[in-house]
Amino acid sequence: MSTMMTAAAHAEMPAVLSVEGLTTSFLVDGGWRPVVRNISFDVMPGETVAIVGESGSGKSVTSLSIMRLLARDQSRVEGRVLVNGRDILALSERDMQAVRGNEVAMIFQEPMTSLNPIFTIGRQISEVLRRHKGMSKAQARAETIRMLDKVRIPNAGARFDEYPHQFSGGMRQRVMIAMALASRPNLLIADEPTTALDVTIQGQILDLIKELQEEEGMSVLFITHDMGVVAEIADRTIVMLRGDVVEQGQTADIFRRGQHSYTRELLAAVPKLGSMHGHAWPLRFPIGDIGSGKAEEPIEVANTVDTRKTPVLSVRNLVTRFPIRSGLLGRQTGAVHAVENISFDLFQGETLSIVGESGCGKSTTGRSITRLVEPKSGEVHLDGYNVLSLDQPGLRAMRRSVQMIFQDPFSSLNPRMTVGATIAEPYLKHRLGSGGEAQGKVADLLRKVGLAPEMTDRYPHEFSGGQRQRIAIARALALNPKVIVADESVSALDVSIKAQVCNLLMDLQEEFNLSFLFISHDMAVVERISHRVAVMYLGEIVEIGPRAAIFDNPQHDYTKKLMAAVPVPDPERRGLRRGTSIDELKSPVRPAGYEPPRREYREVTAGHFVQV
Structure with a gap:
């Protein structure tokens, strides 16, 4: 039908x-x-x-x-x-x-909370069929494999006896759909x-x-x-x-x-993919206060980027790998090649977005730059010194210049500290002023991120998700950094709150001439706020260039695949089928001693490079 x-x-x-x-x-x-x-x-x-x-x-x-x-x-x-x-x-x-x-059947947002980790996926689907349809064990197995085939799980017969943790997030959701549809x-x-x-x-x-x-x-x-x-x-x-x-x-x-x-x-x-065509620089979202019925006009953000100057952040041949050990002696048998020989520059007042799917290495890149994880090799130059060669006192001083904003502000805010104390903590630890000066700084930062100074005595749980992200941004600004690494910082927010926080980041960039390394999988948001874009796949940058060049003229197959998958708010696409392949993202795990081949890049237009 x-x-x-x-x-x-x-x-x-x-x-x-x-x-x-x-x-x-x-x-x-x-x-x-x-x-x-x-x-x-x-x-x-x-x-x-x-x-x-x-x-x-x-x-x-x-x-x-x-x-x-x-x-x-x-x-x-x-x-x-x-x-x-x-x-x-x-x-x-x-x-x-x-x-x-x-x-009536139901599927939920997070399949891992709905699948029992101690039973195979085949057994869990078979149980539905045996309970509701009275099938024998053999009949239920055959029907389960048919359903797994139907939801496009490759090699369904062999995967019948695998457990939920052996499936990717997308494949687990397919299993949930198979289970939901088993009884028709x-x-x-x-x-x-x-x-x-x-x-x-x-x-x-x-x-x-x-x-x-x-x-x-x-x-x-x-x-x-x-x-x-x-x-x-x-x-x-x-x-x-x-x-x-x-x-x-x-x-x-x-x-x-x-x-x-x-x-x-x-x-x-x-955000609508393609809406930036014809705009040279990032564009604010056309929103007002939700519920007011008043929408702002979209305003193009003034360009402050001068790529002729020395970059504020320069990354060269960065490699980060995580060892895999096994056996009684814990001998290294392989490694996760999370970040593999990537290089890029970030200029003052610029937003460089790093995009890609889960497991591509984009978050590890941000954490490697700030040394929240230790890279294997490469160079990260910030203000003229190599971050990777710094000792602990030097690293502490460096973190005045580069700050991170994370995806989940609740997990990065101390629930026992008031927001005032949270924002003031880095300011006081780096001895940038007295307690009284810190109070004034906190009040000023809260105003700048759109919150009332009277909120300083409240705790994180008393704020909404969007407000907590604003508090995290205020804390990041407390040290007057030059670079902010925003790691999926708007991914968990509702659409209107996401737009408000993106507008806030662009306003702050214009006011303080901040540089953003914006890590995201949301192509439509990235198109809206970026000056340049780097596309990552399996730990490598496969395409990098000015935002308009990447979105108007994508060259790499993976970049094209990412863009084709973005939902577009247009009801005319109601019957659309993308026809994308159902292959899972390949694993970045490599055997011990493996060294990847040297990659070559072709310059498509000025500053637009694609891996060949």
Whole structure:
């Protein structure tokens, strides 16, 4: 059954899922606090409906309420949830178990939390078939291998007896989809199933869900915060904000004629690949305060980069490897070639982005430059001295010039220290001023990152994710550094918060003439904020050059693959199939003594180099 069903055809068929007046409340301080309020929607046969919204919007609570997966003593679900005409909220728990996995299946954001690490993946899928379909062990094995083939897992028969840890993130998500579809449910609920995946793997999973839906005639309820994903996969879209549905309708109408200010702000905040064509320098995101209904005009950031001068950071032939030891004597049998002979310069006031998928070596590059991990060889020159030859006192002094911002600010902020003490700590440790001066510095930095100075006495848990990232940025600025290494610093943020933090980084760069080494897998964000881009694959730079040259004229096959996989917020791409290969990223593990071949580069245009 095709997913492209007409409105008339839908009208003649009963809904697979009908949610009526759903209200979900949690027990807080002895009272019931509603977090989802009186929402209603239908999912028709063969249809994909997306629920979109940011953290705290209630979209995941909605899906968990439908599946009755919330703790019964801490939650209360009211209204009606009809699956094939039957109100499943009125069922006993035993009857509900027969619904889960059989009529309605669910896949989650992180498959490792859903797969049991002590059982093979074959056994876990077979168990579903034996329980719901009454198959024999041999029948279940044969059907499981067929399902693994169906979700495009290479060499499925041999991988039946492997464990979850032996699969990559993308392949584990395929296993979860195989398990969810094993009983041929009428409805698949997919809760952020691609958020944690690299862009090429995300593209493969989206293609897979579309193909399987068409083959099986299945309905899909897709939960996400990514408007690009929504445009590519959804027939209809429901927009949620703080527990309420603020808008719903055909996806094309939502994108072209969104009525609610929040919908328009969400769409404005989405970086669109190709939107920088014709712009010479980075461009701020056109957002205002979310919820205000006011959007800023996009402003081109003034170019402050002079590549004729001496670079502020110069990396030459950097190599970082991690030894692999085995046997009783712990003898080295191999090594992870995380960073392999890379070279680049970073100039004052410039943003050089390093892009690539998980395992390509981009984060290790940032950590090697700051010596949070020790490189094997190479040179890193900062302010004219080689960072890799510094002793501990010299290294401490160097860190005044280069600071890092990490992906998860909560894990990098001390939960026992107030944010004021956290920001002041490096300033005081480097003896840049007195306690009173530190207080003034903290207040000034909080203002600069868009927070109130009165917040100094609060603790990290009292802030949102976006606010915590602003605190991490303020701490990085406390030492007046020349270089900031931003390691996936906006990857975990909601789309509007991501846009706000990117705008903040560009504002700070313009004010302080900062240099950014921006490490990311998000090609659309990288296009927006970069002066130059380096593409990494298996520890090596395969292409590097000015942002316009890389995005307008990509030369390396891997660069092209990364760009082709980026979801574009355009409903016209609804039926798109990328046709990307399903090969997993190759392993950077090499046997002991292995030395890679010397790489050659071709200059395409001025400053644009590609590996040959």
